Amino acid sequence: MDTTLADPLIGRLLDGRYRVESRIARGGMATVYVALDIRLDRTVALKVMHRSLAEDPAFVRRFIGEAKSAASLSHPNVVQVFDQGTDGDVVFLSMEYVPGRTLRDVLRERGRLTAREALEVMIPVLAALGAAHQKGLIHRDVKPENVLLAADGRVKVVDFGLARAVEASNQTRTGVMIGTIGYMSPEQVTTGRTDARSDVYAAGIMLFELVTGGPPYSGEAPMTIAYKHVHEDVPPPSSVVPDAPPALDALVAAAACRDPGERPADATALLIRAVATHRALAGDTAPRAGETVASLSTPGAAGPNATVSIPNTATAPAAPGHTLIQPRPQMPEGRGPSRLWRGMPPAGRFLTVLGAVMAVAIGLTGWYFAQSDPIKVPEVRGKNIDLARSQMEGRGFVVVVGQGVHDDKAAKDTVVRMDPVAGTEVDDGAKVTLIPSLGPKMIAVPDLAGGTEGAARERLAKLGLKVDDVHRIESDTVARGLVLSTSPQAGGKVREGGKVDITLSAGLLMPDMKGIPRDQADAWLREQGFQVEFREQADDAQPCTVIAQDPAAKAEIDRNTKVTLTLSNCNTGFQWPWDGGRFDIDGDGAVLAVPNVLNKSVGDARRELQAAGFSVKTRKLRRGGGIVRGQFPMSGHAPRGSRVTIWY
Template identity: 45%
Template sequence: MDTTLHDPLVGQLLDGRYRVDARIAVGGMATVYRAVDTRLDRVLALKVMHPSLATDASFVERFIREAKSVARLSHPNVVGVFDQGADGAYVYLAMEYVAGCTLRDVLRERGALRPRAALDILEPVLAALGAAHRAGFVHRDMKPENVLIGDDGRVKVADFGLVRAVGTATNTTGSVLGTVSYLAPEQIEHGTADTRTDVYACGVVLYEMLTGDKPHGGETPAQVLFQHLNTDVPAPSAAVPGLAPELDALVASATARDPEVRPHDAVALLAQARQSRAALGDEQLDLVPPQARVEAAAPAGTGASPDDVTSVIARPLPGEHQQDVQHTSRLELPPDTRPQPQRPERPAPRRVPVNPRRGLLAALVAVLLLLGAGAGVWYINAGQFTRVPTVLGKTRAEAEKRLADEGLEVGSTRTDFSSAYERGTVMGTDPAPGERVRGGGPVTLVISRGPKIVKVPELKGKPLAEAKEALRKAGLAAGVVTQEFSDEVAQGSVISSDPGAGTPRDPDSAVALVVSKGSPVEVPGVVGSSVEDARRTLKDAGLTVQIATEQVHSAQPAGSVAAQSLAEGARAARGDSVTLTVSKGPRMVPVPEVTGKSVDDATRELKAAGFEVKVEKSFPFLSDTVSGQSVRGGDTAPEGSTITIKTKGI
């Protein structure tokens, strides 16, 4: 059955521009439609917030933040956002339409994936999240439903509706946003989220791709949350015999319950994933899990577990039992089986003849009393109340007229900043739309002042920690931090920001910082020196020294420095570390016999044995045959030393 026939938006023209053709998916916060931009004549996806949430300013702000965040992420694996707006009670995003399916559809159809396919999907997902993390944002709701796989094989991450700037995640009391099966322990326990919570969710998604099932299950969300807090994610090889240990290690690293043990962001996890893939052979990559199956996919929009829906989840307060589930239930009382006391029989009352006209009058009085009582009950429960209509997005004059039509009057008005509603339009009411108000009001209108613009503070010369705190106080977030040498700014302090100081920005915008590495230090050459002399020379130059655990054969004398990690003359920051490799002395190598051979053949053979070659020809240089060599064939010489070969003249 086509459920889109019952959707009031299908067939409508939203905001005078977007023709809604069909419903694609329904989530916990919004519905996604396939639509056509009639102005540009292109197919796109229209994400429309549920009208019940559009009355909540915090949800609307989060919805608009998604558009702004994704608009700053120009990445091939992120679903692009084209436009954002509101049409009455409908707040929407116009996004890139990806023809294909979600990872959830793939898992529902195939059960589990081969490691090669799982890594093929994981890597572009991590690349997309890595771009977000390095831009200063956290997704906070990674799950298979938000991974889109196009018909052309492209993988894209969608639904940045819960995105927050790094460092602005707040510790909420009582609730946390997300999807229970993919929440990190610190999200559940403290309500906080950073890049490592996305890493945890990706680890759970990888486990699900490899095994076909979630690592933690339960009959209620509370049971799942309890397992996240108290139980490690099991090794996927426990469910898939023969699975490579490198994949077990990858899942364990990403899903460590202690966030300090996890890779610090998606870029670091992507590097681990690529190392794991490189260590696997074709047989390990193409292992078929026992849970893999091939069957018809479930229709879109069906079969989703309640645990897969993004929701507001109550977070237990200290002292509460996390596994307790408190539902308000209606309980039926058992029938009363107690014996009833016997009442003495009374004589039947004597019948008195009734006057018919008097009986009719009594009946009429009874009916009037019932009508009066009913009207009183109706007035007490509903008649004295009026529901506040939706006036969000309307001008003040339009809102006052709409309220007057409902018999309500406008009381006071106040203003506030909003990125969702245009300046001068209604962004909220008190009481909220849909709530009941006694009599004719009053209703308070909240008028939008437009988006709040903040300015980038002056950060030059501030230590990095102080600069980040200054950005936080200004309502901004620190973005990508890079380092450069500077003779003017102290090491560890900010050289510049992008955008620069005084630039107006939207709240929660990321500001890139360039931090000083201090004046550059020219690395001295210490190869061939004793270890103590080399250590002294490098420390005098302002560098720290590390000694490699393994020694190597080299042309340098035993116990001296054979190699240094930073080359002589390289520019380094003060305090940078230089690793020294100690020589075990030259390796003694047998010298091949080359007398009687041509100069070219002798040279080639000696170089292959690890020697340098010097050719001395006797005048008048008419012979190309080797007549002698400085070290006899069969004797040994230090590897890398020079062997001289001679030719005989005539």
Template identity: 45%
Template sequence: MDMTLNDPLLGALLDGRYRVEQRIAVGGMATVYRGTDTRLDRVLALKVMHPGLAGDAGFTERFIREAKAVARLSHPNVVNVFDQGADGTAVFLAMEYVPGRTLRDVLTDRGALSIRAALDVLEPVLAALGAAHRAGLVHRDVKPENVLITDGGMVKVADFGLVRLLSGSAAGPADAAGPADSGSATTPGMIMGTVSYLAPEQIMQTEPTDQRVDVYAAGIVLYELLTGQKPYTAENPMQVIYRHLHESVPAPSLAVPGVPPELDAIVAAATARDPQYRPWDAVELLAALQRVRRALTPEQLDAEPPASTRPTPRFATNEATSVIAAPPPERTSVFAFPPEQQLLTPPRPYNEPTPARAPRRRGNAGGNGSGGGRSRRGLVWGSVLGAVLLVVAVVSYFLSGAVYAAVPSVLGQTQAQAVTTLNGAGLQGRFVQAFSETVPAGQVISTDPGVGARARKSDGVKVTLSRGPERINVPDLTGKPLDQAKQQLTAARLTPGTTSQDYSPSVPQGSVISTSPAAGQPLPVNAPVSLVVSQGPAPVSVPNVVGQPVTQAQSALTGAGFKAALGGDQAYSDTVPAGSVTAQDVTGTAVPGSTVTLTLSKGPQPVVVPNVTGMSESAATNALTAAGFKVKESGLSLLGLLNVSSQSPNAGQSAPRGSTVTIKF
């Protein structure tokens, strides 16, 4: 039965903004849905805490702390958290939606990976964890279920739901969650996490956990990538917990003979039961893993694991069809912390039956005692051999102590402090520098060999000091065409950002006016730079020069930033004198530099003067007015009794419309 049909959140609108559309996964603390941010119209993932936990203030605080913690991280391999909120009983996170599948899905489908593929997955995971560790955050639930692989092959770490803040980190007191774990919200007497990946100190809770619990879990994940199986399996969680506490993780090469010993050593170091023998954090583990990768041949990296490491599907058959049923993923769990004695004593039944003791032999029946003599001689020789071996071991130990020394931790120290620490261990330091986004300038980022590893005293230890964050000055792109500007940004290891447009009187259309941040500003590698591109000069008002003499009109247009041109044709105008402007082709606003074409007036259009001789005064006046002329009378008309005797201009001549015709009586 599909339980999603009864999910009350499907179709809901959380916080009036986030529409819940499809259930993706169900975990130990929350359910993840695909949804849409209706305000920004983008697809995202909604992680909603289970209703049974939402009423628990501790769980709710932990849930909210995830949003705050991940919001502090800016890393391409960490799933972004956009928002956190509550809607009734639904406490939720709005997160980046990562289309693809989990690393657990990959392992279920393929089993063990080639070494190259395993490192290609684990290295970005360690890069993400390293960024968190250097920011003072510990994930505490690293496992394949929390590693997402996009359709394009991008690896991202998700679910910082158990994140804790290291003491002394930049977070304020409100981010800490109680004294039990110096920032952890775990309650004494409870174990929280996924049992297959729990470090011993997480189980025992004898001391505050730090970033090395993530290193331990990453070592378990590496074992699983190389072998296709978990190192510890048992019938119940308590048996797995016991093995974490009392057994070392086996070498991957025991399960897959082709695994190089260097990777066996990496797994052993990362999963050391005593945290002081593990790499200090994910950054140091990543550096060690990359050194191993460089030492391996292409044949070693690309060798396919044996077919025996591939998963065997389990079939559940019914009358209609056969369905492959994969084992369910292991979820984050919260369970009661048992008494310490129960953790130290193996639970029964265990994986293998306890071997029965052989009965004690009291002598050889019917023998003459010679067997006992041989036993005594063997005991003597065994004692002698043991003593010799002991002497050799002691001598070798002291000789190795003269040649080798364990590398002490100098991470975060200045060069002077590191020199003192290394000299105290009988080692010399060879100092190099590298950029770091998280380690302040002048402090140690890493050592080679890593912390706890044996180093030859004569060789020294390579110590990498931080140069601080690498910053790239924004190049001056003013006046560069847009395509050329983008190429220059990419070449400078910056990212072309958003592009907007604006007017510019000096920058040609299509070229860059300015950048944000401005030229010369320092930015991290691959940081975005926004570009403002010119649309050319802004339009301005065109002067109205109609009616003006041509020279005056040309001066007015030139002064406003335009070009003036005379049209080839002229036009008659009853109102504009000849030689003045009667029309212009551009009005309103235009781009400066545009050409305005002027039409000059030829004055009023000539009209043929009608013949009004012999007409009465009123008739003559009406005829001339209708033809467009003004009328002037000369002489006396004797109250209209006389007719027109002559006119000037004469009838049939042409005269400008509006000119005066004189009539005489």
């Protein structure tokens, strides 16, 4: 039965981005899946941490930090870390997907490599480790399982910093060692301290294994192997494979020296020696760091698309290739076996080691229970930053207020984020960082007047604003199609992502001249710069008034446009516009004098006509006008209540 069918992660979309498609392998700390990044449409490898680790807040914090460090490491021989994320109880890394197989797979198939082949694998591995050491990153778990041979022959190192993240978890406290027992340096076994020279030691052990086909030490229990790392020198490869060259023996001896002070200072220093050794063996034809090992990358049975796996999990805890979490024994100091130890019978040696392990266990138990109980970080998001800080400090936390961030939903000066998050178990006096909200981000509306609509839209979009309504109004000062104004006006503040109305110039619009007397229409249009022509036709309208026009009313026009006005017949007698009796006439049928209101303000004209006993109708000729430029009837007498039309 395919175990992947029962895997609940298969088919799941993690973090709204990664669709899990199949499981590659399962190791001691994580399971690796092939997934599709639907956002970038690329295949990635997802390393999902086991639940026991993902539930540990201390591990998650360190894991995120180590992921950031690993992501900053860009090197052709390092599996690139793309992303880190959490989805509920799932903590994962998104990494470069490298089809191929591990160096452990190669050893299982080949048994061992020639000296030159081994160096051609180690050179790119050391180049990757050297780049990490230059950035202050220590791998801590260098072994064949963490070296991938891509289908195209590239050599890649994986899992930078993961062992360090595990060591920081609540499951592993002082006195516990993390790593793969067969590749641990003596100082890693005895003190837990690691630096670049610890990776150099592991690289030396791995080189020994590549050439000989097996590790330098073996034993039924992990403590047996750990003891040998501390008290026995790594034998030369030629002691197992007689044809191994002396130069390779010297390289392994330098890298795997028990005294870290006598090893190469870092992987780059060992890389220089490895290249020189390869040149000596190959007649100065050594590959540069990063060259491929195509002859090893394509197995006969696995095919070109074989899947890369992480370290396998086996039931035997002492297997040399597995990452372990083990109590650290107390070892006698010194580089060589002591005379006392050599003289002990086997039973005495066993009791000595057992006593040391028990002493460590008792000490760890006392230390563990002496620690103060962890406390949980309270939830203060949404509270005023000053109040939240006071409450946290009152509970013994060290509070740091970070730089504020804009937030559309959180009110200004309230806590919007905190690190660590609420519910995290921490020690008394732990530091908590609070991030206050600056409220919604407000954008000042720029001055867009005089620009085109397209330029206005582009500028607003760059500021994170959108165009809402677009209006057009007449303007005799701003060219057609250019921006007249905005709402809110320039300088006003709008929330980021908000909308702005734009008013564009429609240029000059042809006024509605219908009903205006001929002389008044002619005078006003010529004053505006138009060329005017008249034609007459018989009509029932008031004589010599405009009954039609070309261009039509509200048409967009330019100055000096030719305007043709059609008039009702000017030769008929004058008729009053009495509207069929729609005006009031007092008992004596009074007829009143019509005041001339030309060139007066609209307000004054209306009041004067109404005071004289007439109703008033106003018609606009041009936007912004406020002075009467036409009147009908303009003089004479009319019954009380008659309507007088004025144009302005």
